[in-house]
Amino acid sequence: MKNKQTLRHYVAMLCTGSVLVLCACSGQAWGYQVSTTGTGLEIRWPTPSAGFYINTADGPSGSLSAIKAALQTWTNVSASNFSFAYKGTTTSTNCGSNDGTNITCFGSLGAQEANTLALNTYWFDSTTGYLADSDIEFNTDFAWATDSSPSALDVQTIAVHELGHALSLADLYGSGDTAKVMYGSAEPGEIKRVLTQDDMNGIIHLYPGGAASTTTTTAPSGTTTTTILVPGGSCPAAYALGQDHPYLEKLRAFRDGPLAHSAPGRRIIRIYYDNAGSINAALERSSALRSAARGFFEAAALLMADKK
C-alpha cells in the first residue's frame, strides 16, 4: 500500500515535472529561449543587475558608444527590473576567465577560432544556476564597424545579441525568428539594434519587474529553508483554475508536502516558479492551452488527494 502511494507520488511528480519542463523549455512557443543548467534550472544573475567594463582597444571608432547603447537597450525594457551597468573603460584583456568582472573586448581569437565572429564565455554555479561571470569578445580577424558599413559586422547589433546571451537568453533558429535580436545568425552590414517584443518577453521572464512575493519550503530536517521567489505572486495553477478553486489547496498541500520534502521535488518547485510568468503568458494567449492546463491541474489534484 505504501509502495503504491510512493509510486503515485513519483508519478505525480514526474507528470508535473514533465509538463513544467515542456512549458519551460519549448522556447519557440514563448518566442524566446532561456539557457539552462544540465539539470534544467534556468541560468540567471542572482540579482537583476550586471555591470560591464568595456575595452575598446582594437575596436572601430565609436565602439564605446555602440556597446553602451547596447547595454542601455536591455536596461530600457520597463517591464523588467534588470539593469546593465556600464562600469567604465578598462585595458584588461582578461576575457573569458572567471574573475567576477564582466568585460567586453576586441581581439584576435587565433587560428583555432578562425570561424568565430564573437565569443561569449560564461560561468555559473550548477546547483543554483546563478551566473558569476560573463565576458564577450569580438574577433578582430573580422571587420567591425559602427557606421552601418555594408561590409563589416555592426558592433552594436552584435553587442545587443551577445548581451542577450549574458542575460541567459539563447539563440533562436525558427523561420519566424529572423527579425529578433536573439536570432542565431548575423551578416556583415546587418543592423538589428532594436528589441522585438519576444526579445523583451525574454528579459521580462527572467527578471520580471513586478513586486515579488515569496513562498517558503522547508527541507525534511527542518534546519534548511529554501526560499523561492514567486514573480508577482503568479501561479499557473491558480491562473488556470481560478483563485478560488477548491483544488488549489490540494495542490499547495502537495507542493509543501511531498514535493518540498525531496530534492527533485524542490527542483520542480523552483522550475515551476521560475517559469510561471512564461506559462501564464502562454495560458493567456491560448484558450485551448488554458483548458488543457485546467484539466491537467484538476487531474493532478485528484491524484494527489487520492493518496490520502
Place this chain on the structure above:
Amino acid sequence: MCFRKSIVILSLLACMALPLPVVALMLGLSTEKLTHSAALIVTGDVDDVASQWTADKKFITTTAVISVQQVIKGKLAEKKIRVMHMGGQVGDIVMRQSDVEPLHKGEKVLLFLSPEEELSGGSAFRIEGKAQGKYSIGADLIARKKGFSAQAADAPLDISLPLETLTKKIRAYVDEE
C-alpha cells in the same frame, strides 16, 4: 493505464522540447569546407568524458576519449583518440563557451577533427568549426548536428541527414583533394 500513457507521452514531449541553447556567432561551414579543413574525419563512440582546469586555472576544458570505428579522412594508427573542447564542469562550477557542443559519454558521433595545438600541443584533437563539426548519430542512423549559430544560416549546412549519405558526400570531397 491511460494516465500512464499520458505520462509517457508528456515525458517524451518534454524531452523533445529540451532546447540546446548556445551563444554567439560563427561562420557557417558547409560539409565541403569542413571536409577540406579537417585533418581527420572519423566515426566512433564517446567512451569517456572528463573536465579539468587548465594549468593556469583560468579555464575549464573537457577531454573526451573516442573509440574510433571508421576513418573517413586521414590516417590513424590508434583505435582511441582524445578530443578536447573548451568549457565543462568541475565541482559545482560550470564554464560554457560559444557554439561549443559538448561530447557526451555513450554518444555515437561523426567528427571533423584537427590537431589541438594550444592546450595539448597536438597530442589531442579539436572539433573543426566547434558544434558544426560534430554529428550525433542516432539509432536511426541519422547524423544530426546542432548547438551553433552560424552566419548565413540559410546556407546548406547539412544539419540532419542519413549517415551513409553524409559519409559518401565526405568521401567525394576527400577524393577531390
